[in-house]
Amino acid sequence: MNAKLAILFLTIFIDLLGFGLIIPALPFYAESFGASFVTIGLLSASYSAMHFLFSPLWGRLSDRIGRRPVLLIGLAGSAAAFLMFGLSTTLEMLFAARILAGILSSATLPTAQAYIADTTSEQDRAKGMGLIGAAFGMGFIFGPAVGGILTQYGYGFPALVAAGMSALNFLWAVWKLPETHTNRTDEGHRSLFSTGVLREVFSTRALAVLIGLFFVSVYAFSQMEATFALFCEHRLSLDAVHVGWILAEVGIISAILQGVLLGKLVRRFGEALLAHTGLFVMAIGLVVTGLVQTTQQMIVAVPLLAIGSALLNPTL
Numbered sequence: 001m002n003a004k005l006a007i008l009f010l011t012i013f014i015d016l017l018g019f020g021l022i023i024p025a026l027p028f029y030a031e032s033f034g035a036s037f038v039t040i041g042l043l044s045a046s047y048s049a050m051h052f053l054f055s056p057l058w059g060r061l062s063d064r065i066g067r068r069p070v071l072l073i074g075l076a077g078s079a080a081a082f083l084m085f086g087l088s089t090t091l092e093m094l095f096a097a098r099i100l101a102g103i104l105s106s107a108t109l110p111t112a113q114a115y116i117a118d119t120t121s122e123q124d125r126a127k128g129m130g131l132i133g134a135a136f137g138m139g140f141i142f143g144p145a146v147g148g149i150l151t152q153y154g155y156g157f158p159a160l161v162a163a164g165m166s167a168l169n170f171l172w173a174v175w176k177l178p179e180t181h182t183n184r185t186d187e188g189h190r191s192l193f194s195t196g197v198l199r200e201v202f203s204t205r206a207l208a209v210l211i212g213l214f215f216v217s218v219y220a221f222s223q224m225e226a227t228f229a230l231f232c233e234h235r236l237s238l239d240a241v242h243v244g245w246i247l248a249e250v251g252i253i254s255a256i257l258q259g260v261l262l263g264k265l266v267r268r269f270g271e272a273l274l275a276h277t278g279l280f281v282m283a284i285g286l287v288v289t290g291l292v293q294t295t296q297q298m299i300v301a302v303p304l305l306a307i308g309s310a311l312l313n314p315t316l
Contacts, residue, residue: 004119005131007176011071012112013135014169015078015105018162020143020251021150022085024244027229029155033091037230044226046095050102058107059114060197067115068179070107075173077104079166086159118180126271127263129314134259137310140251148244155240214316217279221309224286236295246302253306258314271315278315282308 030040062070081101088094112132120128147158202208232238232246265274285304292298 004178004180005116005128007178008112008115009131009135011075011169011173011177012108012132013138014165014172015075015108016136016139017143018078018082018139018165018169019105020139020247021147021158021162021165022082023247024144024148024229024240025151025155025158027227028151028233028240029088030091030094031230032155033094035091037227039091040230041226043095043098044222047098047102048222050099051106054103055106055110056198059110062107062111062114062181066179067111067118067181068173068177070111071115071177072170072173074105074107074111075166075170077101077107079163079170081105082159082163082166086156086163088156115180124263126266126314130258130262133262133310133314134255137251137253137255137258137306141248141255142251144244144247144251146244148239148241151240210316213275213279214313217282217309217312217316220286221282221305224289224305232298235293236298238295242295246298249299250302250306253303254310257307257310262310262314265311266315274311275315278308278311278313280308282312284308 026043027040030043035043058070058074078101081097081104084100085094085097088097109132113129116128116131117125150158150161201211228247229240229243232243238246281304285301285306285308288301288304289298292301
């Protein structure tokens with residue numbers, strides 16, 4: 001791993017560690033304010049909707065002004081959103097915090113992917129993208145496990161810890177993260193909200209198929225993710241601490257597969273076969289997870305989700 005990617009990996013890991021801290025607490029936190037299952041689903045959707053709307057804008061802005069400033073905006077925004085979330089006293093404040101997080105933190109991951117594209121060859125790109133997956137996996141190892149334990153001090157406490165970590169991460173990135181995008185000669189004439197680029201992308205059949213597959217897989221996975229803690233609470237009688245440990249299992253498998261094995265698997269089997277395999281394994285994992293009746297069955301089922309997403313996302 002070159003020095004720039006190493007710095008980026010640490011930056012993204014710390015950012016996702018903060019994100020992982022609040023995952024076990026979020027549904028329970030919303031329930032404490034009287035939120036129904038539908039409302040909790042909408043709370044998760046509000047964050048994702050902002051990502052959908054603003055990720056392209058941040059990506060285009062990073063083409064125009066560089067990767068570093070956009071990444072710094074995302075990191076600072078995460079700190080502010082976590083702080084607001086942790087200090088929330090009403091359901092409306094929770095929604096406002098998640099919307100703010102979706103708007104500002106959506107600057108981080110798309111720009112990190114562009115950062116990797118700037119610093120890797122085509123042959124090494126899947127391996128480089130796997131670093132984000134590995135950082136995500138490691139964030140899911142430590143984040144949910146620690147976040148579940150921290151809920152003993154209140155459902156908002158993990159978010160306050162995440163806010164402090166994000167603030168330190170912002171300072172680290174200011175000090176260490178270099179710029180990689182220096183060739184900006186052809187982006188300035190395009191609007192940040194250009195629909196022409198969207199038409200251009202979808203006119204390329206291969207890209208349209210890949211984006212469609214990515215949408216369907218994320219759509220399916222996010223339904224499980226948004227309801228997982230509630231599912232564990234109401235069917236398996238698990239609290240936030242135990243939900244955190246189960247999610248940590250997902251993180252361990254994902255980190256090993258994407259951070260250690262993915263490059264070797266791509267060289268041996270190719271990206272297309274791994275993407276097909278990942279999609280199939282994820283589908284089986286989602287079905288099996290929905291059918292579990294005991295904690296032991298859940299522990300056996302969730303590795304399928306981890307393996308499927310770890311193979312699918314970076315290869316797509």
